[in-house]
Amino acid sequence: MTLSTAVSIYIKFFFIFTPFFILAVFLALTEKVDSRKQRALAARVTLGIVLISVILFLFGSEIFGLFGITVDSFRIGAGALLFLSAVSLTQGKFSLPETDRSLMDLAIVPLAIPITIGPGSVGALIIAAAETDSWLLKIETLVPIILACLTIGAMLYAADRVKQVIGSNGIAMLSKITGLVLAALSCQLMFTGIAAFLK
Numbered sequence: 775m776t777l778s779t780a781v782s783i784y785i786k787f788f789f790i791f792t793p794f795f796i797l798a799v800f801l802a803l804t805e806k807v808d809s810r811k812q813r814a815l816a817a818r819v820t821l822g823i824v825l826i827s828v829i830l831f832l833f834g835s836e837i838f839g840l841f842g843i844t845v846d847s848f849r850i851g852a853g854a855l856l857f858l859s860a861v862s863l864t865q866g867k868f869s870l871p872e873t874d875r876s877l878m879d880l881a882i883v884p885l886a887i888p889i890t891i892g893p894g895s896v897g898a899l900i901i902a903a904a905e906t907d908s909w910l911l912k913i914e915t916l917v918p919i920i921l922a923c924l925t926i927g928a929m930l931y932a933a934d935r936v937k938q939v940i941g942s943n944g945i946a947m948l949s950k951i952t953g954l955v956l957a958a959l960s961c962q963l964m965f966t967g968i969a970a971f972l973k
Contacts, residue, residue: 775915780917781918786898787895787898787918787919791823791922793929795889795952796890796930799884799956801937803880803885805937812933812934814878815885815930816931818881819890820924820927821881822885822886823926824924824927826882826886827920827923830896830899831902831919832912834903838900845893845896845897846967850964852888852892853960855883856956856960857956860953861953862953864950890926893963893967902915
């Protein structure tokens with residue numbers, strides 16, 4: 775694999791993972807959390823994104839086939855989860871648990887999946903894996919994907935600095951806007967999945 779190909783894969787997956795969207799959600803959900811807890815959550819989210827990406831890339835098609843899960847089923851389930859988060863954000867009722875253990879529970883659902891790794895990302899990872907015909911090429915493809923995940927993690931880790939810049943009013947506004955976008959996205963995911971089932 776050439777360097778230009780690796781860079782192309784990195785850029786492709788960096789944007790497929792919607793880095794600025796997850797940053798907006800992360801800031802909205804951690805508005806009242808101190809920097810130490812925020813960084814701990816960012817580290818857990820990053821680890822979750824990396825592990826889920828690796829597992830889906832290497833075994834995604836086998837896992838989905840084993841349980842009889844289709845990407846459309848994943849769309850409907852992910853859409854339902856996103857809609858619940860969207861309602862909480864738009865109404866301003868979303869609050870983080872007080873304990874560190876409960877706080878860390880947010881890392882996988884909804885932050886890592888389905889917000890960062892949604893149906894589109896799942897499909898892209900499985901397709902990328904299908905296009906590789908050797909383990910060497912799989913590893914060479916997986917490296918830039920992991921680097922894209924780590925870049926997003928670095929953005930989340932520095933989220934407290936972003937929070938200082940935009941302030942509490944900016945975060946509140948961002949929370950409302952993010953909630954509306956999440957609601958629209960969740961409906962689109964569910965409608966797409968349902969439409970595919972009805973065909």
